Amino acid sequence: MKAVLATRFGDPSVLAVTELPDPAPGPGDIAIDVSHAAVGLIDIFFRQGRFKDMPGMAQPPFIPGLEVAGTVRALGEGVTGLSIGEKVVAMSNGSGTGGYASVYIARAAHTVSFDASGIDPALAVALIxxxxxxxxxxxxxxxxxxxxxxxxxxxxxxxxxxxxxxxxxxxxxxxxxxxxxxxxxxxxxxxxxxxxxxxxxxxxxxxxxxxxxxxxxxxxxxxxxxxxxxxxxxxxxxxxxxxxxxxxxxxxxxxxxxxxxxxxxxxxxAYMAAHPEAIRPALEAALKMVVAGLGKTVIDVLPFSQAALAHERMESRALDGRIVLAF
Missing domain, CATH: 3.40.50.720 (NAD(P)-binding Rossmann-like Domain)
Structure with a gap:
């Protein structure tokens, strides 16, 4: 798979495009062919090493990114209610990393289908x-x-x-x-x-x-x-x-x-880890909000190869909405 790797802690120049083996889903997981990944301020903090001394935080090299949209590539053992090819948006798999990649492993419970909604995937990952x-x-x-x-x-x-x-x-x-x-x-x-x-x-x-x-x-x-x-x-x-x-x-x-x-x-x-039961109803409420048109924000879409530029813009505050990387 193609991925953007934070090779070390530092400024946006530490982000490098690379090729990595395709991951496979474990029990309760799904693999997603990623079409879009959202860029958030937390990604910048992780890349800077702001939380590097906290237990469980990502250490280089790692793939930034918490939120992705795409289609279901494969289902892990025990996963029901989703189908190969279905359009989904997923939140963090618990590590807070992995999103800037063409294949992402998500917990099925952290995923919601927007297949029947008609929502653009860039909008889905930016808002849901x-x-x-x-x-x-x-x-x-x-x-x-x-x-x-x-x-x-x-x-x-x-x-x-x-x-x-x-x-x-x-x-x-x-x-x-x-x-x-x-x-x-x-x-x-x-x-x-x-x-x-x-x-x-x-x-x-x-x-x-x-x-x-x-x-x-x-x-x-x-x-x-x-x-x-x-x-x-x-x-x-x-x-x-x-x-x-x-x-x-x-x-x-x-x-x-x-x-x-x-x-x-x-x-x-932290809340997701302690209260996983809250995630699915929250995602369903979020999908309802977006379908109702209550989240019309500005979205700038950049190719995933320009992840460093996306981080530069985030740090400069030179945007009025969300930046999304497209694969």
Missing amino acids: PNAAMAHIALTRIAHLSEGESVLVHGALGGFAAAFPGMAKQLGASRVVGTVRASKLDAAAQTQLPYDRIVDAMQLPAILADEKFDIVIDPVGGAVRDHSLALMRPGSRLVVAGNASGDWEHQVKTNALWLGCVSVCGFNMG
Whole structure:
């Protein structure tokens, strides 16, 4: 198979196209002929070696990539409900790697068929896995109730873009997003179902006295501080990333009990491992969201041989949606 290999930790130049033996599925697995693989910020962190000292994290050489779309190539022992040639999208197999390859081994339980949906595979891989993560974050971490309001930081980012549609599907009454000033023009053109998108650097004043029940923060840094001023008693802040790169940020815990608010961490890899039963219903809810047209985000498709360029663009923040590699 063709694959993009991270030969060592470092900048995007460490990514190299190579040929490797085709893998075969084990029990409970499927092999996928990959047509598209999504590029995420977590791939950049892995390539940089940000988590290299954490147990179980990938060590070079490894194939980056968590999310793929394609057709079923082979079924492992015990797999039912899927057929050879069926169009599927798959989330991480547990290692958080392997996606930038023409053949991918996925857990059947981490896979959903979009064969009958008519969805383009680039759209499927760009949206369905992140929408599944949004479903879990909103239902199992933030415990969204119908009629509640949601604030989403980094509103146009690949992960964040899944939240307005999923929140509306789950009954949220209002969803507001925040972006950097340089993204306001793109925000004005977005088809994502936000009720409003505002300049993150003008928080909290730009939202006046508005408060939110749930705040989704994959950004960190200063916007995380501003979030506490935008929460009402009983609100939940979901910490779901660190796009700001501020790894030293801390939350003042006295502000939590005085404000009667909660801060929850959400890491999909860790959650999937501990709660595998949540994955299938989340994927099915995500597919429903995409079919309903609630996830119309910008998607840039590059050939897989340009994975290094894709990583450069991710690091420069020179995009307003998702980058997908095509095989």
